[in-house]
Amino acid sequence: MTNEKNHILVVDDELSMRELLVIMLEKKGYRVSCAESGTKAVAFLRKEKVDLLLCDIRLGDISGIDVLKIAKEENPHAVVIMISAFSSAENAVEAMNAGAYDYVPKPFDNAELILTIQNALDLKTVQQEKRDLDGEMSPRDLHFGKIVGNSPRMMYIYDMVRQVANTRTNVLITGESGTGKELIARAIHEQSDRKEKPFVIINCGGIPETLMESEFFGHKKGSFTGASHDKKGLLETAHKGTVFLDEIGEINQSFQVKLLRAVQEKSFKAVGDTRDLFVDIRIITATNRNLTQEVIGGRFREDLFYRLNVIEIKVPPLRERKTDIQLLAQHFLDKYSKEMGKQVTKISSYAIELLKKYNFPGNIRELENLLERSVALTSTNILLPDSLALSVNKKRWIEGVKDRRFDLDEVAHGVSLDNIMTEIERAYLEKALEYTNGNKNKAAELLGITFRSLRYRLEKLTL
Ligand SMILES: Nc1ncnc2c1ncn2[C@@H]1O[C@H](COP(=O)(O)OP(=O)(O)OP(=O)(O)O)[C@@H](O)[C@H]1O
Ligand SMILES: [Mg+2]
Missing domain, CATH: 3.40.50.2300 (Response regulator)
Structure with a gap:
């Protein structure tokens, strides 16, 4: 209290x-x-x-x-x-x-x-x-369009989005899975004077290699088996708008060459056509791979990398901007409460503290899923730690604690030392039992405590 x-x-x-x-x-x-x-x-x-x-x-x-x-x-x-x-x-x-x-x-x-x-x-x-x-909740401070968050790192990203929006510069967005790369790409499009024109997403990882060229550049009727009529490529459908090349790290070497030309000259040939098509497109790419590493490893062409990466927006993982957790959680709570016709209006401060301790390997997508499940499960109009614990994958929670980086500055927002200590204790006890295959005597030895003390702690933490 x-x-x-x-x-x-x-x-x-x-x-x-x-x-x-x-x-x-x-x-x-x-x-x-x-x-x-x-x-x-x-x-x-x-x-x-x-x-x-x-x-x-x-x-x-x-x-x-x-x-x-x-x-x-x-x-x-x-x-x-x-x-x-x-x-x-x-x-x-x-x-x-x-x-x-x-x-x-x-x-x-x-x-x-x-x-x-x-x-x-x-x-x-x-x-x-x-x-x-x-x-x-003044819109200016708390979010940027649909992007929720007011941590300094996100504010910096909003600035970059504003600055690049009305240029034709190619932008590479990097960050772990679920950090909001697509959302940021959309924000750039929506802030630009192309916003009335198409925003075309091409998921590079989802297109079979043999269809890459036809999907990107289009094809002429009869150019290959199954090409029963002319088809416009995705780049052409994006004319005057923005193309978002998602998972760019997935494209193979031979297609990288073709894409390089298209990106450089904003022109390409449809499969089976001899004419060059010219398009006016702004290209935004995204990847959760380390593209620099891919370039060094010879898997991604350096020239294409530099073409695409004129400006890089690095989206930080959620665990590095924990101050956004409360806003994001409230945002998803409102969203799912409304969607499910429930009256869940608030998250208890203690539940927020728990969320801040988790390291969210799946980032915002994972937080969103967690809130969706929690809203579905809760029977009270305030989301309590219990309803979170019910829906969270316990094992990963523990993993999160183990990976937890100690951010001592968190103390500025208030922490629960008791909870922190309990979690550290729990993580060490589990690890010791894992190493000793559940042998409590040996585990106690590894931890430098007596058997009785170990037993007491296990009971206390209901392990
Ligand atoms: N800052 C944010 N505010 C509100 N919603 C967000 C935010 N960031 C991400 N989301 C939501 O989280 C989900 C994942 O975001 P998004 O698809 O943009 O991530 P991503 O980085 O493209 O992930 P992946 O690499 O797995 O494709 C989406 O439902 C998105 O709307
Ligand atoms: Mg994505």
Whole structure:
């Protein structure tokens, strides 16, 4: 819980009551301040920020309702709970209308009062998070067209997209699978003055070698068995628009030569034709291979590589921009909640923390699938860690932990040290058991702990 961060102001003219409340609340980990009169409470509220105000209605001087009103003026998001021995419906209604969260009659049940306070503060946190999100949701800051994310690395990519959009420069987009290369290619097209013209995707890995030429350049009727009529090539259909050559690393050497000419001269011959066709196209390519390595290994022509790679946009893997996880998760949550006709509106902060610990080898595509499954499985309107754990592939999660790079700067956003330690412990225990084929004595030895300690830890982690 985040109790210790919450600051509560107790206002009551009766010393014994103040003392009781202070002891009770401090025991729960809250930071508590006191005021013995309405005037002192007001002075306090004007100089310090409180999360919750617990205020008696009858004070020696000004009324508790006035303190409530001033508290709301000073900090509209503060939670106010009014307490009174002279409980009357009238007082309650007045207090609620003035913005009190609740009205508690004296004498109150201690446990119940604590629960009311806890619930009020939880609600406040949820509302705050929602406000943060709404506030942040100004389209400019949070996404770029359909691309969600505002990490510095993505902002840099948006800048590049803007800069190259209206040129004819060939762009190579590199990055692991599922990082959003296609989305970025589309964004370049949509930002360019070609946006009304076709955006043609050619999946180089999906075309049989024998059909490459005909698919790219077209063919004349009768030029080969099965060519029953003239067919336009994909490059021609993209005239005046953009061609996106996906998985460019997959094309073979002989076709690389032909493609080089087409890219260089923006002209080519259809299969079985003698005439040259000229097209006005902007070429964007993408690959999840390391093309430089392919060039060094002699599998990819250097001249073609330099033609295509005039500008390179490197899309970072999700694990290197974890600050985008919350936005992306919320984006996919909204998407699938809507699609499935569910009312899942929020992801618990703890679930987000779990997601940030996973290293997402499948990047955003994997996060999207994970959220889709989680939304399908959840029965509550807030996505809790449980519904994530249900749908995530446990083994890969552990792999993720093992590969986890320790990003100490994460601490700036708040981390759970306990969770981090537990995961490290779990990963080491599993590894030790793997090495020893499940022999607990040997595993304990490898880990430098006693057998009893190992057994205790295994039970604790339910391994
Ligand atoms: N920043 C993002 N914001 C929102 N959705 C995204 C983002 N990045 C990727 N996606 C979504 O994730 C999925 C994978 O993205 P995309 O197909 O562009 O990845 P890719 O890099 O081309 O992957 P591959 O190399 O496997 O082809 C798509 O459904 C895409 O819409
Ligand atoms: Mg792709």
